[in-house]
Amino acid sequence: MPRLVLLSEGLTGRTYELKVDKTTVGRVSDNAFEIPEASVSSHHAEILLRGNDVVVHDLNSTNGTFINGERINGEAPLKPGQILRLGTIEMRLETGAPASSKPKQPPPDRTQVIQQGVKAEELVGQGGAPEFKTTGFTPKGGGGAKLFIIVAIVIGVALIAAMVWVLTK
Numbered sequence: 201m202p203r204l205v206l207l208s209e210g211l212t213g214r215t216y217e218l219k220v221d222k223t224t225v226g227r228v229s230d231n232a233f234e235i236p237e238a239s240v241s242s243h244h245a246e247i248l249l250r251g252n253d254v255v256v257h258d259l260n261s262t263n264g265t266f267i268n269g270e271r272i273n274g275e276a277p278l279k280p281g282q283i284l285r286l287g288t289i290e291m292r293l294e295t296g297a298p299a300s301s302k303p304k305q306p307p308p309d310r311t312q313v314i315q316q317g318v319k320a321e322e323l324v325g326q327g328g329a330p331e332f333k334t335t336g337f338t339p340k341g342g343g344g345a346k347l348f349i350i351v352a353i354v355i356g357v358a359l360i361a362a363m364v365w366v367l368t369k
Contacts, residue, residue: 202254204233204247211235218254222269223247225286226259239263239287247278254278254293263287291306 216223216233224231226243233247241261248255255288257275259288265272266285278284292340 201248201278202290202293202295204284205294207236207292208237211237216236218247218249221249235289237284237287237289240289241287244286248275256284260285303325 201219203215203217206212207214217314220232223233223246225233225235225240225245226237226244226249227236227240228242230233231243235244241259241263243259244261245259245265246257248257254277255275256265256267256278258270258272264285264287266283267276267278268282269285278293280293283295284291286292
């Protein structure tokens with residue numbers, strides 16, 4: 201039996217089995233398949249079962265109905281594994297039938313050999329150890345931090361003196 205499996209965050213894993221010939225999908229509660237999300241129209245689309253085929257009929261929705269990223273106008277067939285998007289909500293059509301009778305094969309080996317760089321030990325016999333050049337910049341001293349602390353202390357003492365003066369007047 202075909203079913204829609206929601207893929208969007210917050211609804212992931214929620215499913216709806218397509219049991220009747222016409223299933224209405226939308227934001228409001230009078231739909232057979234209610235999706236309470238703002239981007240879904242109140243009556244967004246119909247999912248139609250025609251024999252073994254599943255057909256999606258857009259009901260002039262505001263944010264559109266898409267199959268595998270392509271907007272549909274009117275009706276379009278939905279195949280197993282395809283992604284149906286209503287507004288921003290994505291779902292996949294799945295069927296109970298096995299996808300293939302072929303035995304599964306392991307994925308091809310995609311191992312790549314990456315050349316190794318030169319090791320420092322390999323350079324010793326060829327002119328000695330590598331030289332490291334300086335950039336010309338000197339490291340920061342602690343002078344800036346000391347100046348900041350002195351200024352903060354002076355300002356703190358001045359504030360305390362000002363508060364004492366205001367309170368005694």
